[in-house]
């Protein structure tokens with residue numbers, strides 16, 4: 001059974017326009033003709049508003065009509081054109097798209113050639129202008145609604161993005177929450193610790209790539225979460241993506257949303273002002289210590305200034321895993337300790353699981369003290385040898401001088417003997433030179449010994465003699481001077497390789 005409402009409206013503007021076709025009576029005639037032709041058996045109710053604007057629904061006639069609709073007394077509304085019913089396109093759209101279909105009410109606009117029965121689900125057939133209008137209404141309306149509901153969800157601290165940041169997974173029990181993905185979190189922690197320790201993102205990326213640490217893109221692709229094609233067929237860590245991760249407050253448990261905003265449909269996302277961000281602190285379990293995170297932010301802030309090495313922990317970059325040879329990672333959230341990523345990432349036996357900073361510092365300081373004492377001890381022996389050599393040179397010099405003198409004396413004596421013999425003062429002259437030769441040989445032997453001893457002294461002088469001194473504290477300078485590298489073997493056996 002058709003219960004048709006025909007609705008007519010005449011506004012003040014229409015009265016002034018003197019357009020006869022818009023008068024109530026003309027509208028009534030048109031509508032009655034239409035009903036008679038198409039719905040001869042229907043029951044027809046008339047509603048009219050004379051002198052009311054169509055921009056709102058504060059009209060007695062339409063209010064009555066809508067009340068009847070709510071009571072299910074009307075199941076079809078017919079108007080001359082859309083503007084009779086409403087001039088507010090948003091209102092019109094919500095009636096046409098939502099309210100009337102929901103109430104099961106058919107809507108016909110004669111001049112617009114619109115009949116909801118024909119056009120529902122068949123929007124493509126609607127006149128182009130009207131279609132554009134509807135589309136505009138629909139999308140505007142929808143996007144406003146979606147935006148509002150998304151914003152309210154964000155304000156409630158619900159995650160509405162597609163995927164959580166690297167290090168987290170969606171909580172299987174609540175898709176608006178995160179849980180820690182431990183395998184990924186491990187990598188994130190390393191990255192923050194290394195950066196907080198003074199390494200650059202370029203250095204960290206190089207180490208990660210050398211050690212084959214998987215990138216987020218690779219892990220996500222392997223887990224089937226998203227699909228990435230690596231550039232050149234190889235997944236590589238980039239310092240730029242690393243910097244972005246280091247800035248992400250999600251890692252201390254905060255949920256930051258609303259960073260990007262779509263201003264209009266079809267226009268790219270833009271970064272919003274920071275005041276517009278919707279931040280929910282302590283939304284999920286943190287991966288990174290807040291202190292470490294703050295330190296990283298501080299370093300990122302003054303990244304452009306030259307970096308000093310003093311920010312690093314004294315052992316950073318000096319420790320190697322005895323099991324696999326990798327550089328040890330420094331964990332600085334909570335207790336500070338070093339560990340080898342081979343343990344967790346590659347499940348390697350013999351890798352360093354955990355060795356505390358303070359223990360390492362104690363052990364290395366002790367070994368350095370021993371080493372310097374030993375160096376001092378051996379150098380003391382060296383000094384003694386050198387002193388002996390110098391003394392020996394002095395003794396030999398004296399002996400040489402004496403031997404030289406003996407040779408001279410022997411020559412003089414021989415000359416004097418010959419003179420005495422020639423003058424007839426002596427009866428015989430010993431012409432043998434054996435004695436002189438003997439003295440000469442002795443002198444030459446001593447000269448040779450002296451020259452050897454002098455060489456020895458010169459040799460000792462070239463050797464650097466270490467002063468033995470008490471070492472109270474590990475310093476970068478001391479370590480640079482004495483230590484080549486440090487290996488940590490199973491059982492936390494610390495082996496220092498000396499220079």
Ligand SMILES: [Zn+2]
Nearest residue numbers: 321324342351
């Ligand atoms: Zn290892």
